[in-house]
Amino acid sequence: MFKTVYNWIDERLDITPMWRDVADHEVPEHVNPAHHFSAFVYCFGGLTFFITVIQILSGMFLTMYYVPDIINAYYSVEYLQTKVAFGQIVRGMHHWGASLVIVMMFLHTLRVFFTGSYKAPREMNWVVGMLIFFIMLGLGFTGYLLPWDNKAYFATKVGMEIADTVPYIGPYVKELLQGGEIVGAQTLTRFFAIHVFFLPAALLAMLGAHFIMIRRQGISGPL
Amino acid sequence: MSKPHENEHNPHGPTARKEMSRRQFLSYTLGGASAFMIGGAALPMVRFAVDPLLQKKTDSDYVKVVEVSKLTAEPQEFNFEVLQVDGWYESKPTMTAWICKDEKGILALSPTCKHLGCTVSWNNNEKFKDQYFCPCHGAHYTKEGKQLAVARAPLDEYKVKVSEDGFVYLGSKQSNTRVQ
Numbered sequence: 001m002f003k004t005v006y007n008w009i010d011e012r013l014d015i016t017p018m019w020r021d022v023a024d025h026e027v028p029e030h031v032n033p034a035h036h037f038s039a040f041v042y043c044f045g046g047l048t049f050f051i052t053v054i055q056i057l058s059g060m061f062l063t064m065y066y067v068p069d070i071i072n073a074y075y076s077v078e079y080l081q082t083k084v085a086f087g088q089i090v091r092g093m094h095h096w097g098a099s100l101v102i103v104m105m106f107l108h109t110l111r112v113f114f115t116g117s118y119k120a121p122r123e124m125n126w127v128v129g130m131l132i133f134f135i136m137l138g139l140g141f142t143g144y145l146l147p148w149d150n151k152a153y154f155a156t157k158v159g160m161e162i163a164d165t166v167p168y169i170g171p172y173v174k175e176l177l178q179g180g181e182i183v184g185a186q187t188l189t190r191f192f193a194i195h196v197f198f199l200p201a202a203l204l205a206m207l208g209a210h211f212i213m214i215r216r217q218g219i220s221g222p223l
Numbered sequence: 224m225s226k227p228h229e230n231e232h233n234p235h236g237p238t239a240r241k242e243m244s245r246r247q248f249l250s251y252t253l254g255g256a257s258a259f260m261i262g263g264a265a266l267p268m269v270r271f272a273v274d275p276l277l278q279k280k281t282d283s284d285y286v287k288v289v290e291v292s293k294l295t296a297e298p299q300e301f302n303f304e305v306l307q308v309d310g311w312y313e314s315k316p317t318m319t320a321w322i323c324k325d326e327k328g329i330l331a332l333s334p335t336c337k338h339l340g341c342t343v344s345w346n347n348n349e350k351f352k353d354q355y356f357c358p359c360h361g362a363h364y365t366k367e368g369k370q371l372a373v374a375r376a377p378l379d380e381y382k383v384k385v386s387e388d389g390f391v392y393l394g395s396k397q398s399n400t401r402v403q
Contacts, residue, residue: 054264057264057265057268058268061268061271061272064271064272065310072311072312075311075312076310076311078311079310079311080271083310084271084274085270085271085274085277086267086268086270086271086274087271087274089267089271090267090268090271093264093267
């Protein structure tokens with residue numbers, strides 16, 4: 001059944017080369033943990049991506065219950081966490097994944113640094129990687145406010161005060177981020193929009209560039 | 224893994240069992256592991272999403288609406304408030320019932336049209352005298368809620384209880400018990 005459907009589509013659109021290109025891509029010996037166990041350090045990039053996928057999926061499901069409004073945000077989170085089946089698990093995946101993705105990304109950066117993989121001709125990929133790093137920090141910062149509890153509120157307040165200390169433009173940056181003069185209703189909707197639309201869109205674009213470049217240039221050679 | 228020629232020395236005859244190839248074993252292992260990991264992540268999310276379907280439905284409490292002595296044979300409109308719990312949001316929306324009293328007892332009809340959910344009223348259209356009429360698509364019903372056109376079911380009724388001190392209490396909606 002599946003095979004017939006697949007063949008029908010393949011005859012018309014020739015889709016086999018698309019996944020063959022990924023599936024038959026050879027992994028060099030020096031990055032294969034089966035040959036050198038220490039090569040497991042090359043897994044951290046893939047793990048970062050794996051957790052990112054889980055973050056996107058669990059986040060999509062959380063928005064089925066969450067509402068970005070200062071009256072209801074806390075209660076909607078409380079409801080989805082305590083009353084909805086597996087709410088604790090789905091929110092837990094998003095909560096712990098947020099920390100884990102930073103850890104994995106940091107380990108991936110260390111690997112790239114100590115294997116010298118950022119050197120020519122891969123400088124641009126290093127730069128894109130750094131952009132991904134800052135996008136991830138932005139996602140962490142904006143997501144932290146959304147439960148609208150005490151921790152969320154004061155963490156964001158501290159973040160705003162830090163932005164305020166930037167010379168000359170600080171106060172303007174702060175007010176732009178807050179969407180007003182206080183951390184309040186407009187900050188919450190603003191952070192929600194940034195967290196679920198703007199930053200994920202930027203992240204997907206950057207990840208695409210990251211992966212296309214690594215396929216174009218190949219993995220850097222052994223030490 | 225035994226090599227193919229070992230089967231020749233098999234005392235139990237030529238029932239040569241087909242060995243699993245290395246590739247097959249690897250695809251099963253990898254496929255199983257992937258299915259386990261994808262399932263472990265996806266199942267909680269799917270269950271989380273379908274939760275509203277599986278939440279227990281509760282009947283609403285009976286609410287005091289009006290004295291029995293005020294009811295007539297002609298349906299009259301009465302409003303009452305019910306407690307509504309919608310996820311994390313609790314509110315007291317106003318509900319409407321058209322109540323009349325006849326020899327069969329007290330009938331409290333819901334004004335929600337059974338065609339597509341607009342609101343019907345009693346005697347609001349000259350062409351349909353002494354009937355419930357829906358302004359959206361012209362569905363109309365008898366005094367007992369029997370559908371006469373457009374709609375495919377009679378108007379729902381509220382569960383009715385009468386207290387000892389002569390008050391009508393209305394509970395949750397049910398399908399019409401008098402007509403079909």
